[in-house]
Amino acid sequence: MTASSMSKLDMLLETEEIRELISRYAFHLDMNHPKELASLFVEDCEVVYGPNFKAEGIEAYAKTLEGVGSYFVATSHHVSNTVVEFQSPDKANVRSILYAWHRYRRERPDSHVWGQYHDEVVKVNGQWKFKRRELRTTGSKDFHVKEMVPIGRAE
């Protein structure tokens, strides 16, 4: 089944649910809720935070979340400019942009990340979930991660 069977209204209703998925991810990340975060991904997910910082499968991803609470005192993830492109009624590619602020437990300056999320989302049992989530980085300031996936800005 392709996306061509979807009416504009179908797409809008699904888009709203996909936006909610993205908002819940940010919320649970900022609240340090690793279980709720993991529940937003399918079992065979892939999460790419950097060229050398990936997780394949939900268990590997859940492990990357263990450090969130111990590393940061606080984070705030602001997502906007979301554009959804449906591949089929239950599969879509999503692009959005992120401004994230982080405060560390260790004595070091707050950090800022400006980036893009490139997501593949799938609808499973009536729920949109992340199949693949990749963070590309437009720029950062005082961020502890140094190797990021670039956005590929034209020269």
Added chain:
Amino acid sequence: MTASSMSKLDMLLETEEIRELISRYAFHLDMNHPKELASLFVEDCEVVYGPNFKAEGIEAYAKTLEGVGSYFVATSHHVSNTVVEFQSPDKANVRSILYAWHRYRRERPDSHVWGQYHDEVVKVNGQWKFKRRELRTTGSKDFHVKEMVPIGRAE
């Protein structure tokens, strides 16, 4: 009447109006329009900006707005990640997140607030309004208000 009588389309149409309410609040705050701001709240509203900084009723709230023009040269309130949960067709709980920038009249650094709005909104005479608005603070930098409601991030 419960929310179960609402179709997905009903919810989406109402959600759009609620998002507009939240956008108008930010706009009129940044424009220093206290009258327009107050008109977005019901008479018996409750506004909570901090544990010791609350207003009950629209007159008390209007008084808190008097200082906005004299205290700040400029503010910018950026709201995103909005999630609406309907209690009934004319009542909903809304969560969104805020990045706010402030420039003071007094000689002091610009301040930044990263937070969450937790709102109760009601539809009265065809218009969505704030019944209760609470700002919880994820973090801040150089902000003049020191006591904030925390977001309750898990340890």
Added chain:
Amino acid sequence: MTASSMSKLDMLLETEEIRELISRYAFHLDMNHPKELASLFVEDCEVVYGPNFKAEGIEAYAKTLEGVGSYFVATSHHVSNTVVEFQSPDKANVRSILYAWHRYRRERPDSHVWGQYHDEVVKVNGQWKFKRRELRTTGSKDFHVKEMVPIGRAE
């Protein structure tokens, strides 16, 4: 034809497309895609970035974009709080707010702009495009442009 012929659903579907237009503008600006950016505007467009920094017509606008790649290493444009007011089914006024971060090629601090976009958009051959785009500035820090259109905040 006036906007009164539009149902709420019509407006919502069109609003979604207008939001996408605004998101694409930010994306192509951050990706340094001048051709794709210009394609989002009608031939007889007007773009106002400051009181002395305007472009009339798509060719003049395209020229202003030539410097984007050489001036900045990176930019990130975060748009939210979008409110659409339809004049007719194919014409609308749109207000949104911007937080923009810029990193320069030259040795100088990153800059930040907090502002409002005031747009006139038109639907031509089934595609929403910018007819007029004006950036008003709430405030900025370390930005290289000094003369900006103010938002007109009440005193």
